[in-house]
Amino acid sequence: MPSNDGVLAVARSFRVLVIGGSYGGLAAALNLSDLARGRVCRFESNPDAKPPQYRIPLQITVVDERDGYFHLIGAPKSLACEKYASDTWTxxxxxxxxRSPDFNFIQGSVSKVDCGSKIAHILDTETQENRTEKYDYLIAGSGLRRVFPVAPQSFRRADFLEEAKKHVENVRNATExxxxxxxxAVGIEMAAELKILYPEQKITLIHSRSRLLSSEDLPDDFAERALEILREENVEVILGxxxxxxxxxxxxxxxIWRLTLADGQQLTTGLVLSAISRSVPTSTYLSPEALNEEGLIKIRPSLQFSGDVPNAEHHFAIGDLAAWSGIKRCGGAMHMGQYAAQNIHQHMxxxxxxxxxxxKNLNAFPAMIGLALGxxxxxxxxDEGTRASEDLMDVMFGKDMGSSICWNYMRLGHPPPA
Ligand SMILES: Cc1cc2nc3c(=O)[nH]c(=O)nc-3n(C[C@H](O)[C@H](O)[C@H](O)COP(=O)(O)OP(=O)(O)OC[C@H]3O[C@@H](n4cnc5c(N)ncnc54)[C@H](O)[C@@H]3O)c2cc1C
Known part of the structure; x- marks a missing residue:
C-alpha cells in the first residue's frame, strides 16, 4: 500500500547479514538501506536514476570482529601516530x-555459514557465547587476515589506541x-610514512627482489618512480x-637487532618491521565448494556466489575476499558493495x-594503484600510465591518507533521513 511519500510497500520483510563492516560491507549495507527506503542509492552515479517504487522492510545485521569501522588504508600512519590513530577508528x-532501526550490529567472529539452511554461526565477543543468525541474503565482506604491523590486531577502539601508543614508543626508542x-605496496608506504613522521630517524627498506612491487602486475617504470621518490625522501632502499x-x-x-643479508652484509637496527607476510582470506567459515584454490570466494559478475553451494543466488561476496581481477583496493570493495546492494534489491x-x-554486472578491474609516498x-x-606528484597526493589521499575521502564518499557522517 502507498505510504505518505507515495512509495508502495511490499508485504514481506527480509533479513540481510553482512560479514565485515569495512569499506565493502558498509557500502553494501548503506546502499541497500537507501534502496529499501525507496531512495536512489548513495553511490549511484547516473543523475537520471529513478528512485525505487517500493519500500522493502529490511533488517541489516553487520557482524564484525572489530567494534567499529577502521580506515585500513591509513594503517601505516595510524600505527605510528597516536593523534591520527584516534581519527581512523570509529x-x-x-x-x-x-543510526537507524534498519541496522543492527554484532561484535563477533563468524565461524561457520550454512548456505543450505541460511544460518551463520557467530562467536559473540561480548558474551563469549556462540549464537546463530538466520538470514535471507548474505554478503561476505570480511576481507583478508593481516598480521601486525600491516594492520592492527586489536578489536576494540580503546585497545587499538593502546596498540598504536606502544608502537609509537617503539618507533621513537629505536635509536639505531x-x-x-x-x-x-604496504612496506613501501610504511617506510615512506615513518620517514615523514620521524624525519630524524634512519629508515631502511629491504626487498629481496631487484625491483620494488615485484609481485604486483605493474609496469617497471612505476616501480622505478616509487624507488626514486623513496630515495628523494631519504629512505635507504636495499634491493635484491x-x-x-x-x-x-x-x-x-x-x-638492538643485527640483520644478516644473503650476500653476508650485516646491519644493526633498533626495530624490524615485517611487511612480507601473505594476507590470508577469512573465508574459513564457508565450505570449500564456495572457494577457489587461494581461498577467495568464487563469484559471478553479479557478485553472487558461483561455486557449487545451495542457495548461491542469495549469497554475495565483495571486496578483497571476492575472487576478481585487478589489485585489491578499497575503491573496488566499495564499488562491489554498491553492486551487491543493487542486485540484492533487485532480487528482493x-x-x-x-x-x-x-x-548490475561487474566489469574486469584493470591493474591500478595509488601509493602514498610521504x-x-x-x-x-x-589509461594514464605512471604519474607522481605532490598534487596527486592531495587528489588521491587528501590531508589524511584518504580517511575523509572514504568517510565522505560513504556519507558516514550523515544520519539517515526519517
Ligand atoms: C596497509 C594497507 C594500505 C592500503 N592502502 C590502500 C590504498 O592506498 N588504496 C586502496 O585502494 N587500497 C589500499 N589498501 C587495500 C584496501 O585496504 C583493501 O582493499 C580494503 O580494505 C578491502 O576492503 P574490504 O571491505 O573488502 O575488507 P577489509 O577492509 O579487510 O575489512 C574486513 C572486515 O571484516 C572483519 N572480519 C574479518 N573476519 C571476520 C569474521 N570471521 N567475522 C566477522 N568479521 C570479520 C574485519 O574485522 C574487517 O573489519 C591497503 C591495505 C593495507 C593493508
Whole structure:
C-alpha cells in the first residue's frame, strides 16, 4: 500500500547479514538501506536514476570482529601516530549514518555459514557465547587476515589506541634506526610514512627482489618512480637482498637487532618491521565448494556466489575476499558493495513482485594503484600510465591518507533521513 511519500510497500520483510563492516560491507549495507527506503542509492552515479517504487522492510545485521569501522588504508600512519590513530577508528555505534532501526550490529567472529539452511554461526565477543543468525541474503565482506604491523590486531577502539601508543614508543626508542622488510605496496608506504613522521630517524627498506612491487602486475617504470621518490625522501632502499638472519643483540641499555643479508652484509637496527607476510582470506567459515584454490570466494559478475553451494543466488561476496581481477583496493570493495546492494534489491523485488531482476554486472578491474609516498603520491592506471606528484597526493589521499575521502564518499557522517 502507498505510504505518505507515495512509495508502495511490499508485504514481506527480509533479513540481510553482512560479514565485515569495512569499506565493502558498509557500502553494501548503506546502499541497500537507501534502496529499501525507496531512495536512489548513495553511490549511484547516473543523475537520471529513478528512485525505487517500493519500500522493502529490511533488517541489516553487520557482524564484525572489530567494534567499529577502521580506515585500513591509513594503517601505516595510524600505527605510528597516536593523534591520527584516534581519527581512523570509529565505533559502529558512533557512526551517524548507521543510526537507524534498519541496522543492527554484532561484535563477533563468524565461524561457520550454512548456505543450505541460511544460518551463520557467530562467536559473540561480548558474551563469549556462540549464537546463530538466520538470514535471507548474505554478503561476505570480511576481507583478508593481516598480521601486525600491516594492520592492527586489536578489536576494540580503546585497545587499538593502546596498540598504536606502544608502537609509537617503539618507533621513537629505536635509536639505531628502523628496518622495514618487504618492498610491496604496504612496506613501501610504511617506510615512506615513518620517514615523514620521524624525519630524524634512519629508515631502511629491504626487498629481496631487484625491483620494488615485484609481485604486483605493474609496469617497471612505476616501480622505478616509487624507488626514486623513496630515495628523494631519504629512505635507504636495499634491493635484491633477502634477510637471512635476525638476531637480538644486548647492547646494555636497549635492544638492538643485527640483520644478516644473503650476500653476508650485516646491519644493526633498533626495530624490524615485517611487511612480507601473505594476507590470508577469512573465508574459513564457508565450505570449500564456495572457494577457489587461494581461498577467495568464487563469484559471478553479479557478485553472487558461483561455486557449487545451495542457495548461491542469495549469497554475495565483495571486496578483497571476492575472487576478481585487478589489485585489491578499497575503491573496488566499495564499488562491489554498491553492486551487491543493487542486485540484492533487485532480487528482493523480483521475489515480491514477480518482475524480472535487472542485475548490475561487474566489469574486469584493470591493474591500478595509488601509493602514498610521504609528500608525493605515485599513481598507475592503464589509461594514464605512471604519474607522481605532490598534487596527486592531495587528489588521491587528501590531508589524511584518504580517511575523509572514504568517510565522505560513504556519507558516514550523515544520519539517515526519517
Ligand atoms: C596497509 C594497507 C594500505 C592500503 N592502502 C590502500 C590504498 O592506498 N588504496 C586502496 O585502494 N587500497 C589500499 N589498501 C587495500 C584496501 O585496504 C583493501 O582493499 C580494503 O580494505 C578491502 O576492503 P574490504 O571491505 O573488502 O575488507 P577489509 O577492509 O579487510 O575489512 C574486513 C572486515 O571484516 C572483519 N572480519 C574479518 N573476519 C571476520 C569474521 N570471521 N567475522 C566477522 N568479521 C570479520 C574485519 O574485522 C574487517 O573489519 C591497503 C591495505 C593495507 C593493508
Amino acid at each position: 565505533r559502529f555505534k558512533d557512526i551517524p549514518a548507521l 634506526g628502523i628496518v622495514v622488510v618487504g618492498g610491496g 637482498q633477502r634477510v637471512v638472519d635476525t638476531t637480538a643483540v644486548d647492547s646494555g641499555k636497549e635492544r 523485488l523480483a521475489e515480491c513482485t514477480g518482475e524480472k531482476p535487472e542485475f 609528500k608525493k603520491c605515485a599513481v598507475y592506471s592503464p
